[in-house]
Amino acid sequence: MKTLIIVAHPQRNESVTQTFFRDSLANLDNVTWHPIEPQFDVKEERQLLISNDRIILQFPLYWYSAPALMKKWIDDVFGDTFALAPEFVMEDRELGLVVTTASAGDDFGAGKPEQFTMSEILRPFEAMAKKVKMKYLAPFVVHQFGYQTEEQHEQLLTDYQQYATNSDFQDFSGQTKWFLAQLKNKMNKLDNEYDIIMVQSLYDQLESGQDELKDLQWTLSMIKNAGEDKNGNNGLD
């Protein structure tokens, strides 16, 4: 799977969040970090689109939508002859969104300060995906990056890496397979024998324990669901 991440951030180089995301992809294969500049070549952009399988639009939420720069890219590149042509060149490719917000996750939803859920606010993108027959991925929303703890950032890092490169990121066994592939990749790059043994041992444990992990995951999700029922929601959507 090849992934294209289209980044539109008016202050991209000064954005701590965007820098964090870019750096987290440094050691991953088959993923292209592609910031939009105010001037772009529509033909080149379309060529990039069709040479990738997962297209991710990444932007900060400005007035409940993409910044103007991202919208210009969509209007010009998707156009009304390219993405809607009878052959539907975008068909079956995936459309992901990485959206950062300045508001807290808890602020979104009926009766809350932001009134709507992020799922609702991002409906125009979901409608767009349907129109061009792309598969719409669950949006990856990051609230208040700057207020997150070091631990939350670590979790965010692997979650983001998977959103970018794991074809099966929403499924537990897909996640385990992805981790195994990452470890294998890491092993191949090591030259210290002790490190290799350590990583190999971790790999073996993870691989042989997959069934056990699945059971554990199921139990955890039951406990988690019970907790969420009490609160009415999980604060994210």
Added chain:
Amino acid sequence: MKTLIIVAHPQRNESVTQTFFRDSLANLDNVTWHPIEPQFDVKEERQLLISNDRIILQFPLYWYSAPALMKKWIDDVFGDTFALAPEFVMEDRELGLVVTTASAGDDFGAGKPEQFTMSEILRPFEAMAKKVKMKYLAPFVVHQFGYQTEEQHEQLLTDYQQYATNSDFQDFSGQTKWFLAQLKNKMNKLDNEYDIIMVQSLYDQLESGQDELKDLQWTLSMIKNAGEDKNGNNGLD
């Protein structure tokens, strides 16, 4: 009430719909037709905003949202210091939307080609209005203008005029009052005695028949609702 209509249409001068709307406002007072150019002065735009009571954003739906030009205007003019400043300069002003679409009204909604209703697709604007404490007006959506009949265009014309200039356009007695004011205005501009008598007679009939009209309107709405119940919806939303 003073109204500002902010028009963003990439091919504004060639758009039959936008020309129709602009011409329909020719004889109305207190309404400013304000097309956005790619270059605009943020300070001037803000000054325009605060000197009006009803702000209407008017645009064709591009990929389920405003065209990039309109989004740029929103990002720059609303900014994050102006519309969100503690004094909430936009507070209690009205936010209206006039949105034209190439798809048929019947195509919008769950299980239909466009998947979502226009109300859902326009949520980002509703969220924006709430954020800056503006009153969100029911969006004025025009589907497939080019396919409409002459009769539909005539109806559209007065509906649009009211959306632009009637402070109470959703209420029947507000609509009647608006029509009376229009007639009075027309009378004052006439100089042919015969015409004056005709319009005066129409005015008197309309004014004296207001209660009767209200009853009629109520009966009609009952009949209409019964019809809509059968179809499940009215095709607009």
